[in-house]
Amino acid sequence: LAAVGRAALPLDEAVDLLRLTPLLGNRALRREFWAAHETRLTTDDEPRAASAALLCAGRVACLNQVAYENRELRPESLPPLAAEDRFELVERYESLMPLARDRRAPRVVLYDLMMRDLVRTFAGENLPDEVAREFFRRASLAAVRWRPERHEHPPGVEGVRHALLEEGAYTKYRAFQAANRARRAARKTVRTRKRQVGAKLREQQYRRALSRPVDADLAVFAAYWERGVACNPAAIAAKLAELAPHIHPVWVVSKDNTALLPPGTDHVVPGTRRYWEVLATAKYLVNNVNFPNAVVKRPDAIHLQTHHGTPLKRMGLDQIEHPAAAKGLDFDALLARIDRWDYSVSANSHSTRMWERAYPARYTSLDHGYPRNDVFYTSGADAVRAARARLGIAPGKTAVLYAPTHRDYEAGFTPRLDLAELADRLGEDTVLLVRAHYFYGGATSPLTGLRRSGRLIDVSSYDPVEELCLAADALVTDYSSIMFDYANLDRPIVVYADDWETYRTTRGVYFDLMTDHPGQVARTQEELTEIFRSGAWRDETAAKARTAFRRRFCEYDDGRAAERVVRRVFLGEPEDALPPVLPIEDRTPAPTPEEATA
Known part of the structure; x- marks a missing residue:
């Protein structure tokens, strides 16, 4: 724990640890601690023992990586509980609450957990009336006995449940429960009916549209689940307008994002009549994710899958062995969507192999490079200066783009860096471009002053991301695919991998980033700070690693990827007629900010 900077704290300063699944398997206890509390910890009720261990401990620490895997049988596979087994939950908390009496x-946390578990058990179990009444009576006594002073009920329906439980009002609770169920059932019936009617109407409209001829001059584009004009589809659409202006592009954009579209963009909103009409009649359907399951692959239509990054993390069928990443995925439906693909765009041979493995189907791999990365070779000094000016980066400042990725094993976003401290340590000549979720909200945010001073710029919703890359002197990321794109610029990249073992285990990866990295690697914030303060971020060692990384992962990106895709897919030119990919040593990336302002 000390080696990875996980300090031991009193439980009062780390009370959220009580919310972790209470298992002895995810606790490590000193031998003398167990001996001192053996009587309390020796029980058949594992959650009780696991929670008691935390409550009795003088200090606790949490290791931020997977160390224990727990698999339980489904309730349906277990023998039915006896009446007395139902009461063990109340007894568990009756034994635990005294350990937190004066803390x-x-x-407060333990009481909230108790109320949650008591209410859920009472509501979710189909208990015989006699057992239910006794459980409710015992639960009510515990709720009143252990309620902290000045503790408020949660808002809404949950608060009513808590109040009725404390009151011991069994009959009222059952009536309230029945009324809620009736109300939910009525709402569900109305929603279901609306969905059924709407789905029937849309299906009829779509089927009628499918009977029309395919429009050879119509192309439908979408990106990032209808977010807008972005990524590889946007670069392809731009080149299409240049090389095949007779093909009309229509973008699929969610209602919330239509206001952000470039002026004059022809678009449709998902679910509308025209949406289904263009999907049914367009010859070309281009996406960097997938179109909905309901879309029919017509024999004369061409589906172009552009993807949206080089895969470090496991994708597609390769996620089956990683439940945290595969949660909610319907692999049968995924295979059906893959079967619609005619072409799959790839930036390098690594991606080609991984796509064909993760998405097995009879499509053609286009080893043409990522169109979105063309800008890294076609942009000049003016574009770099303009990008920095739009972002408000003062001349002479070093701009560091920080772009972390999503963690499947986290329910929400967890800041992994203390950005205020990092900005202070790097000094006033460094500007942090932070592309992530909103880190610190409110007027008391420690980053407010940094924003006002121009030392931190929140670029989380700034598009296009390629412009951020052009503006940045260096990139700090963890496992985001932005590293593969940014490498085209041949500028410094630092990998901040404080939870590599956890990420590798929960998400699964295709190669060891700690070995095959694009520059320097930091495992702690202190290491990251020192890499920049010492100049190691742009030293010879970092440059050597970046060169090998670029050669492997920027294989087909040379500034003409969009042209190759358009000529191959939309104009039907054979492979041997396309512009060949330039060797990496013959390419000239966009100038660095230092070069652009010299």
Whole structure:
């Protein structure tokens, strides 16, 4: 724990650890601690023992990586519980609450957990009336006995449940429960009916549209689940307008994002009549994710899958062995969507192999490079200066783009860097471009002053991301595919991998980034800071690693990827007629900010 910077704290300063699944398997206890509390910890009720271990501990620490895998049988596979088994939950908390009696923070958290579990058990179990009444009586006594002073009920329906439980009002609770169920059932019936009617109407409209001829001059584009004009589809659409202006592009964009579209963009909103009409009649359908399952692949239509990054993390069928990443995925439906693809765009041979493995189907791989990365070779000094000016980066400043990725094993976003401290340590000549979720909100944010001073710029919603790359002197990322794109610029990249083992285990990866990295690697914030302060971020060692990384992962990106895709897919030119990919040593990336402002 000390080696990875996980300090031991009193439980009162880390009470959220009580919310972790209470298993002895995810606790490591000293031998003398167990001996001192053996009587309390020796029980058949594992959650009780696991929670008691935390409450009895003088100090606790949490290791931020997977160390224990727990698999339980489904309730349907277990023998039915006896009446007395139902009461063990109340007894568990009756034994735990005294351990937090005089400690406000742990007591509040433990009480909230108790109320949650009691209410869920009572609501979710189909208990015989006699057992239900006795469970409710015992739960009510515990709720009143252990309620912390000045503790407020949660808002809404949950608060009503808590109040009725504390009151011991069994009959009222059952009536309230029945009324809620009736109300939910009525709402569900109305929603279901609306969906059925709407789906029937859309299906009829779509089927009628499918009977029309395919329009050879119509192309439908979409990106990032209808977010807007972006990524590889946007670069292809731009080149299409240049090389095949007779083909009309229509973008699929969600209603919330239509206001952000470039002026004059022809678009449709998902679910509308015209949406289904263009999907049914367009010859070309271009996406960097997938079109909905309901879309029919017509024999004369061409589906172009552009993807949206080089895969480090496991994708497609390769996620089957990683439940955290595969949660909610319907692999049968995924295979059906893949079967619609005619072409799959690839930036390098690594991607080609991984796409064909993760998405097995009879499509043609286009080893043409990522069109979105063309800008890294076609942009000049003016474009670099303009990008920095739009972002408000003062002349002479070093701009570091920080772009972390999503963690499948986290329910929400967890800041992995103290950006205020990092900005202070790097000094006033460094500007942090932060592309992530909103880190610190409110007027008391420690980053407010940094934003006002221009030392931190929130670019989380700034598009296109390629412009951020052009503006940045260096990139700091963890496992985001932006590293593969940014490498085209041949500028410094630092990997901040504080949870590599956890990410590798939960998400699964295709190669060891700690070995095959694009520059320097930091495992702690202190290491990251030192890499920049010492100049190691742009030293010879970093440059050597970046050169090998570029040769492997920027294989087909040379500034003409969009042209190759358009000529191959839309104009039907054979492979041997396309512009050949330039060797990497013959390419000239966009100038660095330092070169552009010299």
